[in-house]
Amino acid sequence: MPIARPLVECVPNFSEARRPAVVEAIVTALETGGESVRVLNVSSDDDHNRTVVTLVGPPEGVLSAMFAGIATAAQLINLDQHQGEHPRLGATDVVPFVPLRDVTLEACVALARRLGERVGRELGLPVYLYEAAATRPERQNLENIRRGQYEKLKVEIAADPKREPDYGPRRVGPAGAVVIGARAFLVAYNVYLNTADVKIAEKVARAVRHSSGGLRYVKAMGLLVEGQAQVSMNLTDFTQTPVARVVEFVRREAARYGAAVTRSELVGMIPQAALVDAAQWYLQLDNLEHDQVLENRLLADETEDAEPAGPAEAPAASGLTPDFLDALAAGTAAPGGGAAAALTAAMAAALVCMVARLTLGKKKYAAVEGQMHSVLDRAEGLRAALTQAARDDSAAFVGVMAAMQLPKSTPEEEAARADAIDQAYLHATAVPLKVARDAVATLNLSTVVAEVGNRNALSDAGVSGVLAQAGLRGAAMNVRANAGELKDRAVAEAWLMELSGLEARASDALAAIDGLLRDRA
Numbered sequence: 001m002p003i004a005r006p007l008v009e010c011v012p013n014f015s016e017a018r019r020p021a022v023v024e025a026i027v028t029a030l031e032t033g034g035e036s037v038r039v040l041n042v043s044s045d046d047d048h049n050r051t052v053v054t055l056v057g058p059p060e061g062v063l064s065a066m067f068a069g070i071a072t073a074a075q076l077i078n079l080d081q082h083q084g085e086h087p088r089l090g091a092t093d094v095v096p097f098v099p100l101r102d103v104t105l106e107a108c109v110a111l112a113r114r115l116g117e118r119v120g121r122e123l124g125l126p127v128y129l130y131e132a133a134a135t136r137p138e139r140q141n142l143e144n145i146r147r148g149q150y151e152k153l154k155v156e157i158a159a160d161p162k163r164e165p166d167y168g169p170r171r172v173g174p175a176g177a178v179v180i181g182a183r184a185f186l187v188a189y190n191v192y193l194n195t196a197d198v199k200i201a202e203k204v205a206r207a208v209r210h211s212s213g214g215l216r217y218v219k220a221m222g223l224l225v226e227g228q229a230q231v232s233m234n235l236t237d238f239t240q241t242p243v244a245r246v247v248e249f250v251r252r253e254a255a256r257y258g259a260a261v262t263r264s265e266l267v268g269m270i271p272q273a274a275l276v277d278a279a280q281w282y283l284q285l286d287n288l289e290h291d292q293v294l295e296n297r298l299l300a301d302e303t304e305d306a307e308p309a310g311p312a313e314a315p316a317a318s319g320l321t322p323d324f325l326d327a328l329a330a331g332t333a334a335p336g337g338g339a340a341a342a343l344t345a346a347m348a349a350a351l352v353c354m355v356a357r358l359t360l361g362k363k364k365y366a367a368v369e370g371q372m373h374s375v376l377d378r379a380e381g382l383r384a385a386l387t388q389a390a391r392d393d394s395a396a397f398v399g400v401m402a403a404m405q406l407p408k409s410t411p412e413e414e415a416a417r418a419d420a421i422d423q424a425y426l427h428a429t430a431v432p433l434k435v436a437r438d439a440v441a442t443l444n445l446s447t448v449v450a451e452v453g454n455r456n457a458l459s460d461a462g463v464s465g466v467l468a469q470a471g472l473r474g475a476a477m478n479v480r481a482n483a484g485e486l487k488d489r490a491v492a493e494a495w496l497m498e499l500s501g502l503e504a505r506a507s508d509a510l511a512a513i514d515g516l517l518r519d520r521a
Contacts, residue, residue: 009098014051015088017044022076025402029395033068034061047225049084068395074175075423079150090176097182108182109133116180120168127167130181150176187235188267193259200257201229217241238274244281338393341474345439346386351464352379355449355457368452396428425485432478439472443509450516465513
C-alpha cells in the first residue's frame with residue numbers, strides 16, 4: 001500500500017474567465033509549477049469574470065505551483081481593463097491554503113507567509129495575509145481587506161497606514177494585490193432565484209450572512225448572473241452550519257419577497273461529508289451510520305486488506321524522471337531547451353552534494369570537514385533552485401504563448417496585448433538568466449570539491465563541472481533569444497553584459513577543474 005504523504009489543498013481565485021487562453025496559461029503554470037501537484041477542478045464564471053482552481057499536492061509542491069500561477073496571472077491580467085460582478089483586488093485575487101492530510105493549519109499559515117514574502121520580493125506585488133495567517137485582527141475577514149476593491153486600493157495604499165501590505169511595495173500596478181491565507185475547508189455555493197430583481201438577492205444575502213446577524217459561518221452577497229438573481233455564498237464551516245440549513249434559510253427568506261429557489265451550484269469542490277449531511281437531513285435518516293454508505297465500507301475493507309506499509313521510501317527524484325524525458329521528447333514546445341538546461345545544472349549541483357557527502361566523516365579529510373558542510377548546504381540550495389527553474393522556464397514559455405493569443409481588435413486591446421507580451425518576455429528572460437547565475441555558482445563549488453574533496457570521487461567532481469558549464473551555455477542561448485524581444489533595451493543590454501561576465505568566469509573555473517583533475521589523478 002502506498003505510504004500516505006502530507007497533502008495541502010489550495011483554491012486560488014483568478015480575475016479572469018472570458019479569455020480561455022489566459023485561463024489555460026494560468027492552469028498550465030499551476031500544473032507544471034510544482035512537483036506532484038494535481039489540478040482537480042477549474043470553474044470559470046463569465047458574469048463574475050473569475051476562475052476558481054482547486055489543486056492538491058505536497059506542501060512544497062503546492063507552494064511552488066502557486067508562485068508560478070501568480071506570476072503568470074500578473075503577466076496576463078490587467079485589472080484596469082477588468083470588469084465582473086465579483087469583487088476583486090488582484091489578478092490573483094485570493095490564495096487560501098487548506099490542510100487536507102497530515103498537515104496542520106499552523107503549517108498552512110507558514111506556507112501562506114512564505115509564499116507572500118516571495119511574491120512581494122520577486123514579483124513586486126503587494127500581499128495581504130488573511131484568515132488564520134492574518135497579522136492584524138481586522139484582516140482576518142477577506143471583506144475588510146477587499147473593501148473598495150482594486151480601484152480604491154490604488155488610491156489609498158501609499159497614503160493610508162491601514163492599507164500597508166504585509167509584504168511587497170506600497171504601490172499597485174495593473175496586476176493589483178494578492179490576498180494569501182490559511183483556513184479550514186470552505187464550500188463555495190450559489191443559489192439562484194426565479195427573479196431578475198437583484199435587490200431580492202441582496203436582501204436574502206443580508207439576512208443569511210453572519211456579519212448581518214444571520215447564520216454562523218456563512219458569508220453571502222446578492223448578484224445578477226445571466227439575468228437571474230443569485231445569492232452567492234461561502235460556507236466557512238459546514239460541520240457547524242450544514243448546507244441543508246443554509247438552503248432552507250435562503251428558501252424561506254426568498255419566499256418573503258415572492259421568490260423561489262430554481263437551482264444551485266457549487267464553485268470548486270465539496271467534501272463527501274457535506275453531501276452526506278445534506279442527504280441525511282432531507283431524507284430524515286437520523287440513525288445513518290458511516291459504514292452504511294457503500295463507498296465508505298468498501299474503502300474501509302480495502303484498507304484492512306492492504307499489506308502493511310514497509311520502511312519509508314527513499315525520496316523520489318524530483319527532476320530528470322522518465323516522465324520529464326517523455327515530455328521533453330514529445331512534439332510540444334514546452335518543456336524545452338531552457339528546462340533541460342536548468343535540470344542539467346541541477347544534476348551538476350547534485351554531484352557536488354554527492355562528493356561533499358563522500359568526503360564528510362572521513363578521517364583523511366577532517367581538515368576540510370567544515371568547508372564540506374558549507375559546500376553541501378550551498379549545493380543543496382542550488383539543486384532545489386535549479387530544479388524549480390526547470391518548471392519556471394516551461395511556465396514562462398506558456399505565458400509568452402498566452403500573451404500572443406490575446407485579442408487585438410481595438411487599439412486598447414492591441415496596446416494591452418503588446419504590454420502583456422513584453423512582460424512575458426521579461427519573465428522568460430529573467431528565468432534562464434537566474435539559471436546561468438546558479439550554474440556558475442555550482443561550477444565554483446565543483447572547483448572546491450575537485451580541489452579538496454574525496455579523491456575517489458574526483459571524476460564525479462569533473463563531471464559536475466562539465467554539466468554546470470553545459471547548463472550555463474543552454475541558459476545563455478535562451479537569454480539571448482528572449483532578450484532580443486524586450487522593449488527596454490537598457491535592461492536587455494545590462495543582462496547581456498552580465499551574461500558575458502558569467503561565461504568568462506565559467507570558462508576560467510572549468511579550466512581550473514581540468515588542471516586539478518590532472519594534478520590529483
